[in-house]
Amino acid sequence: MFSKKTNEAKTSKVLTIIGEGVKIEGKLYSPGSIRIDGSVDGEIVAEKEIIIGKEGKVEANVKTTDATIAGLLKGELIASGEVEITSTGKLYGNLIQKDASLTIEKGGIFKGESILSENKEIFQKTEKPGNTSDTK
Numbered sequence: 015m016f017s018k019k020t021n022e023a024k025t026s027k028v029l030t031i032i033g034e035g036v037k038i039e040g041k042l043y044s045p046g047s048i049r050i051d052g053s054v055d056g057e058i059v060a061e062k063e064i065i066i067g068k069e070g071k072v073e074a075n076v077k078t079t080d081a082t083i084a085g086l087l088k089g090e091l092i093a094s095g096e097v098e099i100t101s102t103g104k105l106y107g108n109l110i111q112k113d114a115s116l117t118i119e120k121g122g123i124f125k126g127e128s129i130l131s132e133n134k135e136i137f138q139k140t141e142k143p144g145n146t147s148d149t150k
Contacts, residue, residue, distance in 0.1 A: 028062075034069050042074075050085070063095075068102050077137075083122075094137040099124055112137060 028046025032038060036052035041059075048060040051067040058064065060078040070085030080095040083103035091097065092110045099105055101121035109116065110129045118124055131137075 030060075032070075034067075048078075066103070092136060110136065 030044045030048045032050045032052040034051045039055045041057045043059045047063040049065040050070040053071045055073045058076045063080040064078045065082045066085040068084045073088045075090045077092045081097045084100040088106045096115045099118045099122035101119040104123040108127045
């Protein structure tokens with residue numbers, strides 16, 4: 015009755031929501047997507063996607079596949095997929111990507127450096143924040 019495919023679909027849809035008024039300091043890891051409408055300071059790893067809502071304020075180094083920024087992000091963003099800065103979005107910091115897949119809507123702000131990197135290790139998100147293994 016329950017197939018392996020059904021279980022895989024459930025784990026791939028993990029969504030973490032940081033609501034308006036919520037403040038988090040530290041390291042945040044999600045095997046799925048993260049939506050931030052509150053405030054986060056620290057380090058974020060989202061295996062699938064990060065969405066920063068209009069009221070979201072993030073001061074962190076972020077590593078993800080795709081990113082949509084409608085609020086404020088201050089820090090380095092490493093994304094292996096698409097990055098979109100909406101008309102209300104602001105990104106202050108460097109953006110590191112595999113491909114040049116960046117969209118900035120009219121009114122959106124990007125102050126920093128856009129860097130294309132072929133270093134595959136930088137895009138690996140399987141290491142959870144806080145791991146201190148020195149495997150080289």
